[in-house]
Amino acid sequence: MNLKRSSALVGLVGVVAVASLTACGSDNNAASSASGSVTPASSASCAGKDKLSAAGSSAQKNAMDQFTAKYIEVCNSKGKSKNVAYTASGSGDGRTQFIAKQIDFAGSDSAIKGDQAAKAKQRCAGTDAWNLPMVFGPVAMAYNLPGVDNLVLNGETIAKIFDGSVKNWNDPAIAALNPGVKLPDQQIGVVYRSDSSGTTDNFQTYLTAASHGAWTKGAGSDFVGGVGNGSKGSAGVAQAVRTTPGSIAYVEESFAAQNKLQTASLDSGSGPVALSTEAAAKSVAAAKFANPASDDLTLDLKAMYSSNEPGAYPLVLASYDIVCSKGYDADTAEAVKSFLTSAANEGQQGLGALGYVPLPDTIKTKLMTSINAIAPAS
Template identity: 60%
Template sequence: MKLNSIGKTLGTTLSAAAIAALTLSACGSDNNAGSTGGGSGGSSSADCGGKNSVTAEGSTAQQNAIAEFNKVWGQSCSGKNLSYNPTGSGAGREQFIAGNVDFAGSDSALKDEQIAAAAERCGGNPAWNLPLVFGPIAMAYNVPGVDKLVLNGDTLAKIFQGQIKKWNDPAIAALNSGVTLPDTDITPIFRSDSSGTTDNFQKYLEAASGGAWTKGAGSEFQGGAGEGAQKSAGVAQAVQATPGAIGYVEKGFADQAGIPYAQIDNGSGAVELTDESAGKAIDAAKFAAEGNDLTLDLKSLYGMQDAGAYPLVLATYEIVCSKGYDAETAEAVKSFLKVAANDGQANLSAAGYVPLPDAFKERLVTSIDAISASA
C-alpha cells in the first residue's frame, strides 16, 4: 500500500511541567520528517474530548516535535496537557506495555516479541504503530574547500566500513565531477551510544548500498571504522571540530551547528535534503500491511530510487492501543494525536522535522479516528 502525502490541522500548549519534561534541542534519537502540509485550521477544528492530562514516554528524536504538538494542543483545547518523558524508544515501549503511560514514542515499531504483551496491555486488542514524526538524517561533513558534496549508498557504506579512506577516492570523485576533492583522510563519526538513528542509518545502508554494507543493522554501530560520539549533539560537535569528518545526524542538529551536509544520489541523480525532497520520499514509501497499523516498509523507503526523493528519513511512531482504553483516555489520546497531525505540523520545519504530506496525513488520521475505548 502506497504512503501518500501528509499535512495540516491541530492544536496545544506546554505547561510548565511539560516544558520541564521536554527540554530539547533539535530532533534526535537520539532519533527524528514532501509536498509539505502546513497546518492552518484554527482551534475550532479540534475535538477536545477526554481527560485533561495524558502521559507518554520514549523517543528523544521526536521530543521537540512532541513539545510543539503539546503547545498547539493546549492552545486549541484549553487545559489539555501531555507529559512526555524522553527516556528513549526502548524504555517508552516497555513503559507502554507495563501500562504506566497512555502511549509510547518510538523510533521503531513494536518488536515481534513485544506484540503479544502490548495486546495484553490493551485488553486483548492489538497495539498500533502510528508514524507521526519524520526527521531527515543529514550526512554532515567537514571538508575544507568543498561546499557541495554528493554521496550514495555504496560510498557511504564503504566509508563507514573503512574501505574508502580518502576524500579524493575515485568512487567519491565519480559522483562529484568538477569538484576538487582534497587528499585528506576521512574520519567517520558514529553514535557511540545506543541509538535509533544508528539503527535506521544502518538499515538505509543495507537497502541502498547494493550489497556493499555487510555489517547488519541495530542500535549499536557495526561499521568498525571511525570515532564515536555521544548523542546527536556530540556527533555534530565532533564533525564540526574534525577536518575530514563525516557523520550521520538529524538535520536540526546539523543546521544548528552550521555544518553542511551531502546530497544523496539515490540512483536517479543527486538529491538535496529539503522538506520537499524528504516529503517526496515519505509519499513514495509503503506500509508493511493493510489496516490501521501503519508500520512502514523501511526497505521501500530507504531503497527507493524515485527522482527528487531524499530517502534517508527517520520515522518515529506513537504506539497506542487500538482499543482497550477507558473512554476518557481514548478521547484524549485521539484529541492529542489529531491536533498533532493537523495544526501541529505548521512549525515543525524550523525544528528540523518534515511536515507530513497531505495524503499521508489523511491516512494517519483515519487510523487515529479508529482508536476506541473498551466495549
C-alpha cells in the first residue's frame, strides 16, 4: 500500500493543512485527510468545549490527523469551530500525561492496566478509565537486505532473531522458510524501540503467542530481548532500518511504506501471508474483547496473534483512546463524546490508504455503545 503524509502539524488552530508527503523527520509528521466529502448528517453533536488535547501513540498519529480534519469539517458545517491537538509522544508518555490530568485523553497501543489504571481512576473522579480501540494497523517486519525481496519469517524465527539466538541471515532457521533464496552470510542488525512503546508491547505479546514457546522474555512496553540497537519513535526505527544494511525491526506499516522498506511475509502455519490491509482485516475481524460485558473495550489479542487462518496477517496493532468513563466536567465529556463519535464514523473513511484497517462492524457497534455512555462526574 502507498502512504501519503504531510509535514503539517495539527495544533490548536481552526483549520488543518493538508499537504503531500515530504521528508520523514519525526513521529509528528501529519497525514493527509481522506478524499471525498464529509457526511452531512454526521451524528457528532459538536457540543462541549472547543479545544481538546491529547497525546500518546505515534502509531495512531496519522489516523488522529484524519479524525481531526474530518471533525473540523463536520463541525464547520454545523457552524461550530472545534479542534483537537494531538502530540505523538509515545504510548507510555500519553498514559502518564492522562493520569496527571495534563490532557483530555490518551492515545495508547497498550491498554491502561494495573497500577496505572488505579491512578487513572483517581484522575477520573473515582470512576474507571476506559480503553476504546479506535485504530487498527498492521505492524511490519521491516528489513534492509538488498537482493532479498520476498523474505518469509514466522513467529518462532522472529523470536530467535530478537532474543539473539539467530544471529546471521543465512541461519538454517531462516533458510528453511526461504527455499531457493540466496541469503547473505551477514550479521542481523536488530533495531527496536528505545522509548516506552505500545508497539513494543504488541510485538512482544505477538511473540509470546506465536513463537510456540521460543520467546520467553515476556511482554511490556519496553523491549526485553537484550540485543540490538534502539531508536526513538516509529520514525526513528524506520529511518534506522533504511540506513542500515542487514537490519530488521518491527514498525507500523505506514512508516515502513513511507520509507520504502522491504517487509517480510509471515507464515503462521498456513503458508506465507504478505502484509496488506485485506490480510490484516482478516485478523482484526477475529479480535475478541477481554470482558464482553464491560464498556471498557480492552481486547484479548491472544486469538488474533496465534491464529493460523489462511490469508490472515496476524501481527496487527490495536491502538486505544483512553478516556474517563464518568470523570470529566460536562463540557469535556460532551466534547470527547462528540469527537470520538466522528472518529468512529466518517473518520474511518479512507483509513486503508493511510496504512490502517477501518473498524469492523462488530467492534464499531460496541465502541459506539461505550462512547455514548461517557458522562460527566456526578
